[in-house]
Amino acid sequence: MTPAAVSAAEDSAFEVTPEDEAQPTYVEDLREAATELWHFREMLYQLTLRDVRIRYKQAVIGFGWALLMPALIVLSGCLVRYAMTRKSGAPLDLAGIASISVKALPWSFFVGTISFSTQSLTGNLQLVSKVYFPRAVLPLAATLGQAFDAAIGALVLVLVLPFLDVHLSMALLWVPVLALLLFLLTVAASLFLSCANLFFRDVKYIVQVMLTFGIFFTPVFFEPEMMGRRLAALIMLNPLSPLLEGLRLAVVQQHDLLVPLIGPDGLVVWSPLYLVYAALWAILGLAASAMIFHRSEFVFAEYI
Amino acid sequence: MSTASVSFRHVWKKFRYGEVHNSLRDLLPALGRRLLHGRSQAAHDLQSGDFWAVRDVSFEVRPGEAIGIIGPNGAGKSTVLKLLTRIVRPTRGGCTVRGRIGALIELSAGFHPDLTGRENIFLQGSIMGMHRGEIATKFDEIVAFAGIPDFIDTPVKRYSTGMHARLGFAIAAHLDPDVLIIDEVLAVGDAAFQQKAFGRIADMRRQQVPLVVVSHQLDRIAQLCTKAILLNRGRVVHSGTAAETIAAYVNTTSSTADAIASDSATRIESMFVNAPGEVPSGGTITVTITGTVRPNWTGTRESVVLRVSSVETGAMVFSTDTALNGMPLPHAGPFTLEVDLQLNVPANVYTIQSLVLDTLTSREVFPGPNAQVNVGAGIAFTGSVQMNPRLRLEEGARAGAAGSSASPVA
Numbered sequence: 001m002t003p004a005a006v007s008a009a010e011d012s013a014f015e016v017t018p019e020d021e022a023q024p025t026y027v028e029d030l031r032e033a034a035t036e037l038w039h040f041r042e043m044l045y046q047l048t049l050r051d052v053r054i055r056y057k058q059a060v061i062g063f064g065w066a067l068l069m070p071a072l073i074v075l076s077g078c079l080v081r082y083a084m085t086r087k088s089g090a091p092l093d094l095a096g097i098a099s100i101s102v103k104a105l106p107w108s109f110f111v112g113t114i115s116f117s118t119q120s121l122t123g124n125l126q127l128v129s130k131v132y133f134p135r136a137v138l139p140l141a142a143t144l145g146q147a148f149d150a151a152i153g154a155l156v157l158v159l160v161l162p163f164l165d166v167h168l169s170m171a172l173l174w175v176p177v178l179a180l181l182l183f184l185l186t187v188a189a190s191l192f193l194s195c196a197n198l199f200f201r202d203v204k205y206i207v208q209v210m211l212t213f214g215i216f217f218t219p220v221f222f223e224p225e226m227m228g229r230r231l232a233a234l235i236m237l238n239p240l241s242p243l244l245e246g247l248r249l250a251v252v253q254q255h256d257l258l259v260p261l262i263g264p265d266g267l268v269v270w271s272p273l274y275l276v277y278a279a280l281w282a283i284l285g286l287a288a289s290a291m292i293f294h295r296s297e298f299v300f301a302e303y304i
Numbered sequence: 305m306s307t308a309s310v311s312f313r314h315v316w317k318k319f320r321y322g323e324v325h326n327s328l329r330d331l332l333p334a335l336g337r338r339l340l341h342g343r344s345q346a347a348h349d350l351q352s353g354d355f356w357a358v359r360d361v362s363f364e365v366r367p368g369e370a371i372g373i374i375g376p377n378g379a380g381k382s383t384v385l386k387l388l389t390r391i392v393r394p395t396r397g398g399c400t401v402r403g404r405i406g407a408l409i410e411l412s413a414g415f416h417p418d419l420t421g422r423e424n425i426f427l428q429g430s431i432m433g434m435h436r437g438e439i440a441t442k443f444d445e446i447v448a449f450a451g452i453p454d455f456i457d458t459p460v461k462r463y464s465t466g467m468h469a470r471l472g473f474a475i476a477a478h479l480d481p482d483v484l485i486i487d488e489v490l491a492v493g494d495a496a497f498q499q500k501a502f503g504r505i506a507d508m509r510r511q512q513v514p515l516v517v518v519s520h521q522l523d524r525i526a527q528l529c530t531k532a533i534l535l536n537r538g539r540v541v542h543s544g545t546a547a548e549t550i551a552a553y554v555n556t557t558s559s560t561a562d563a564i565a566s567d568s569a570t571r572i573e574s575m576f577v578n579a580p581g582e583v584p585s586g587g588t589i590t591v592t593i594t595g596t597v598r599p600n601w602t603g604t605r606e607s608v609v610l611r612v613s614s615v616e617t618g619a620m621v622f623s624t625d626t627a628l629n630g631m632p633l634p635h636a637g638p639f640t641l642e643v644d645l646q647l648n649v650p651a652n653v654y655t656i657q658s659l660v661l662d663t664l665t666s667r668e669v670f671p672g673p674n675a676q677v678n679v680g681a682g683i684a685f686t687g688s689v690q691m692n693p694r695l696r697l698e699e700g701a702r703a704g705a706a707g708s709s710a711s712p713v714a
Contacts, residue, residue, distance in 0.1 A: 039433070046430040054418045130410035131431060132390045301391045302319070 026291060033294040036134040044137050044144070051116075051145035066149035067156055069112065073104035077221040084222075098164035098252045103220045103244045105157055106182050109150040110189075110240065111211050117142035117190035118207050121198045121300065128304050135297040136290070139190040147183065161251070169254035178246050181282045185239060188285035191293045198304055199296075219244055225269050232267060239281035242274035308364040308400075309483050309514040310371075310388065315397035317358040317383055317538075357383040359538040360397075365483075370515035372525035372532035372546050374553050379535040381518045385409060385487050388516060404433060406481025408505075411472030411492070417461035421452060421471060424460050428475050442478045449500070450474035466493050473497075477504045484508055487518045521616055522550050522653075554615050554655060554676055569598050570606045570633055570660045572672030577656060579675075584682025585651050591643045593658055593672070599636040606633060606669065608641055609661045612691070615653040615676070622649075624693040627663050634699045644694040651681045 077100035085092045117139040197203040224232035249255040261270040358380045365371050373381050386392045389407050414431040415424050429439040450471040469492045532549035534542035542552040572595040579589045607627035613620040658672030
């Protein structure tokens with residue numbers, strides 16, 4: 001689509017170019033995808049509303065659903081930590097429970113979103129093969145629906161944390177930044193995986209396995225520094241790790257994320273570079289997956 | 305660029321038979337092949353497993369015009385609509401549509417069974433590109449049009465099929481599109497609703513909204529469209545006014561499609577129907593068929609069949625044949641068959657198709673000519689389609705019979 005056509009918002013005349021003509025540049029492509037998405041923002045809103053509504057319609061525990069998953073993660077985390085403290089002798093304190101709670105919520109958001117959005121395109125076959133709309137609406141709606149649940153969870157967390165000895169601090173200002181990065185990273189993964197699953201149906205099985213075992217490679221139940229220098233560094237390579245650890249340090253330890261934190265044994269617990277690393281993953285990942293998604297969405301109807 | 309609202313310029317679209325690699329296991333060999341052979345050739349040539357669903361199709365629709373797209377199943381009509389609505393992209397050629405497209409295609413694709421009618425109106429409306437405010441202002445109109453005010457807060461899963469379809473149509477019909485695309489949705493709901501739906505489309509037509517209609521209901525095409533194209537196997541085989549194109553379609557239908565001209569012993573040479581203009585419903589016509597049987601032993605097991613089907617739906621309403629009536633064809637030589645048919649059918653256009661059937665294998669071994677009969681209003685139609693056929697078979701050529709052949713496809 002030419003820039004002139006993009007600016008003329010209401011007269012959405014379009015020219016379909018054959019598949020083999022000169023490809024537009026990346027920036028043009030991304031702008032076109034964003035413009036299309038903006039035109040269909042109402043559909044995104046309605047689909048999110050649909051997902052939220054049907055989850056709570058005819059469901060016995062209703063909004064409890066939003067809390068069940070994170071609560072189970074916290075419970076199993078406490079159990080694992082309790083077992084660990086029995087061996088090491090250092091008791092599981094309130095800060096430990098607070099750490100697990102703070103990290104369980106974003107983890108359950110990530111897991112929930114990925115498992116829903118991976119099948120968001122193939123699960124809406126009727127729509128994808130019969131109606132035109134920017135296909136990114138489907139994985140995005142799945143993400144927003146989970147974000148709604150996460151928001152309820154966050155609300156409850158805010159009420160619970162004071163009892164776990166967590167107090168207000170300036171470091172809490174980091175929370176929105178980390179939440180935004182987590183959201184972008186999750187959207188990037190949703191777009192890529194939903195698109196991949198449309199072409200290759202075994203993707204959803206791989207994703208299931210990854211999500212089941214991912215909790216062992218992501219610091220939810222534990223802190224990376226418990227693993228020793230080398231393993232800690234490896235675990236921090238997971239783009240989710242800096243975000244979860246950042247949340248824990250900012251909320252529970254009241255640590256300013258611009259300042260590096262070195263443990264008693266000289267181990268780097270936190271470095272601002274971690275934040276840069278995660279941000280690069282989120283932003284570049286989103287740009288790349290949005291590009292892949294947009295360039296392949298024109299053949300979705302033929303391959304689904 | 306022209307002022308056309310819709311323009312299709314030499315559009316080609318390639319599809320694939322069978323499965324595309326749908327799991328990662330199949331991807332690796334495919335990537336390997338691509339590395340070896342390069343991908344440059346891929347776009348334009350047919351590779352094994354590919355076929356052209358649409359070949360070199362061009363047409364234009366300007367404001368105030370309406371185009372009908374007709375053709376047998378598999379002709380490429382739906383693909384043309386998918387290209388128009390941007391669901392798929394052309395392999396070659398260009399396709400332009402100006403303004404908002406209203407597609408009366410998959411009317412309730414976005415409905416969720418657990419949501420109420422009200423919630424689904426907003427959902428489906430947004431999928432079609434409407435905004436909340438727009439839907440809200442038209443909400444009452446939509447509900448009234450669908451005729452479901454009492455059920456608007458009931459989950460759609462408890463709706464009857466008709467209510468479901470009516471609601472879908474009502475939402476789509478209130479879109480106020482710049483271009484309207486209609487695919488086989490004129491048969492939604494009961495007769496009264498169909499009339500209402502058709503009226504709504506005719507209104508848009510009067511408001512100069514350009515229209516693209518795909519339908520097997522040829523009378524609807526004739527009523528709505530200023531022009532039409534006939535597709536067959538992806539190609540435009542006829543293009544002209546709606547009436548001309550429909551005539552071209554009716555005359556080619558069924559005879560060319562699947563019949564196999566094999567080594568049948570019997571050949572039908574002509575068919576003549578004494579039906580000047582319109583025949584009143586309940587009236588009787590006489591169909592005269594001449595043919596020859598080659599000296600061949602299979603002749604005795606062959607039978608001449610007459611089939612009457614509705615042009616509108618393509619459904620066969622009556623059939624009769626010589627074997628069924630205990631009239632074996634001659635062993636060899638020419639013959640003349642006269643069949644009286646009482647047209648106990650509702651007023652409509654019908655095709656009479658002649659063919660030769662191998663009674664042993666039930667295969668159609670020879671496609672004969674077709675003719676068309678217009679049945680008008682007459683005596684009250686009694687209900688059962690029984691045409692009380694009376695057959696007369698004569699051996700040998702009959703003077704004059706062959707000369708009066710007036711079949712349109714002879």
